[in-house]
Amino acid sequence: MKENRRCSLNQFMEGLIRRNPHEPEFQQAVDEVAADILPFIDDKYEYRKAMVLERLTEADRVIVFRVTWVDDEGYVRANRGYRVQQNNSIGPYKGGIRFHRNLTLDTLKFLAFEQTLKNSLTGLPMGGAKGGANFNPKDKSDDEVLRFCQSFMIELSRHIGPNVDIPAGDIGVGAREISYMFAQYKRINNEFSGVITGKGISFGGSMIRTEATGYGCVYFMEDMLKENGSSFEGKTALVSGAGNVAQFTAEKIIELGGKVLTLSDSSGFIHDSEGITKEKLDYVKDLKNVRRGRIAEYADEFDVTFYEGKKPWDIPAELAFPCATQNEISAGDARKLIENGCIAVAEGANMPTVKEGVDLFIGEKILYAPSKAANAGGVAVSGLEMTQNSMRMSWSREELDNHLRVIMRDIHAKCVDYGREKDGYINYRKGANIAGFLKVADAMVACGPT
Numbered sequence: 001m002k003e004n005r006r007c008s009l010n011q012f013m014e015g016l017i018r019r020n021p022h023e024p025e026f027q028q029a030v031d032e033v034a035a036d037i038l039p040f041i042d043d044k045y046e047y048r049k050a051m052v053l054e055r056l057t058e059a060d061r062v063i064v065f066r067v068t069w070v071d072d073e074g075y076v077r078a079n080r081g082y083r084v085q086q087n088n089s090i091g092p093y094k095g096g097i098r099f100h101r102n103l104t105l106d107t108l109k110f111l112a113f114e115q116t117l118k119n120s121l122t123g124l125p126m127g128g129a130k131g132g133a134n135f136n137p138k139d140k141s142d143d144e145v146l147r148f149c150q151s152f153m154i155e156l157s158r159h160i161g162p163n164v165d166i167p168a169g170d171i172g173v174g175a176r177e178i179s180y181m182f183a184q185y186k187r188i189n190n191e192f193s194g195v196i197t198g199k200g201i202s203f204g205g206s207m208i209r210t211e212a213t214g215y216g217c218v219y220f221m222e223d224m225l226k227e228n229g230s231s232f233e234g235k236t237a238l239v240s241g242a243g244n245v246a247q248f249t250a251e252k253i254i255e256l257g258g259k260v261l262t263l264s265d266s267s268g269f270i271h272d273s274e275g276i277t278k279e280k281l282d283y284v285k286d287l288k289n290v291r292r293g294r295i296a297e298y299a300d301e302f303d304v305t306f307y308e309g310k311k312p313w314d315i316p317a318e319l320a321f322p323c324a325t326q327n328e329i330s331a332g333d334a335r336k337l338i339e340n341g342c343i344a345v346a347e348g349a350n351m352p353t354v355k356e357g358v359d360l361f362i363g364e365k366i367l368y369a370p371s372k373a374a375n376a377g378g379v380a381v382s383g384l385e386m387t388q389n390s391m392r393m394s395w396s397r398e399e400l401d402n403h404l405r406v407i408m409r410d411i412h413a414k415c416v417d418y419g420r421e422k423d424g425y426i427n428y429r430k431g432a433n434i435a436g437f438l439k440v441a442d443a444m445v446a447c448g449p450t
Helices: 009-019 024-040 045-049 052-056 105-122 142-156 175-189 209-227 244-255 278-290 296-302 331-339 355-363 377-391 397-419 428-447
Strands: 061-070 076-087 093-099 128-133 165-168 236-239 259-265 268-271 305-308 319-321 344-346 367-369
Touching: 009 024, 009 052, 024 052, 024 105, 024 355, 024 428, 045 052, 045 428, 052 428, 061 105, 061 142, 076 093, 076 105, 076 142, 076 165, 093 105, 093 175, 093 377, 105 128, 105 377, 105 397, 105 428, 128 142, 128 165, 142 175, 165 377, 209 244, 209 319, 209 344, 209 367, 209 377, 209 397, 236 244, 244 259, 244 278, 244 319, 259 278, 268 296, 278 296, 296 305, 331 355, 355 367, 367 428, 377 397, 397 428
Parallel strands: 093 128, 093 165, 236 259, 236 319, 319 344, 344 367
Antiparallel strands: 061 076, 076 128, 259 268, 268 305
């Protein structure tokens, strides 16, 4: 490549789309990063010569396999399993396993790409990966989930290990599924190792892992507000979702003096104008984690409004925390949030805002924390679980929460360093993209064309 050879965003994306057709989520994730990275490396010949961004968007390997299992009626069932091992330049592959009936390779490629930069931001030695299966655990018995997880791990075990690839949980994969898969790996390989994170406390798990993504998201928002001379005290907040991330996002907001107005699930959302208290949140935890009910039951229990089939972004509030799923905030939703006085958004879910929505937030100088920075708390504590497993020890809840707080503060500082514009506005998207890219890029350049 000649030194004056440069690639525009359009040229770069045309090539990526040609190589990855019919994968809109992956294309969206790469476009969002490339828009910031290409101008940044324009005068950095070593990154362009090494084709770092091009290589970073090609997974090291994509593994696709059949998962055959037997249901409770004795019928043989088959699903498709995946593992996308994106990049291990700075450490072994690390990323969750997702079980969802509509899971596609497109989704996993976007998640693995994002995971690579997110893991880099934590400062811990972890590469990026993601995996899962088009399996729905919600309507299955415990025995069916057990048989599926055991079959899934028979194949996955060939490709993972404590120094190779360390999966964790994600949507549809909680403590039950992690336990089944960890036990099967142990059985197959005749070893007890930290090959999976999110394990139970009694067999190598880490305190606050369940809370980490939600807590970390709120810590990042706290740092953004502090950077702008503000705090949570008295501020209203919209939270989407009602699962693990949403629950602990709401919990920490309440603890820091904020007022949570909404929670949601796939059926709609509740609006509690009086604010969700700790006692009400305990009800939600029992509803979603134990009884596996719908958020509409909260509306009946506490006499509040339930909006069927809708998302909460029309409700006026100062802060927004999308914690449900990707692309849940449309351009119209983003515009409505801005019109209603929203001053800051922190993404608890992965890529929950469409590109046009992100552009609106940044264009209007809204404080916007992208998911690769704001929701890095989960994988950060997973990385700390890996450390504890390697050391054959465990830390207390307080110690881990302190570690998490320091990591999120460091991520915020990196975003500020690389994201501050000439007018003083902090473009956290640009800051996160550049800071996450640099560590991986330097390792790739140092190691040569591997």
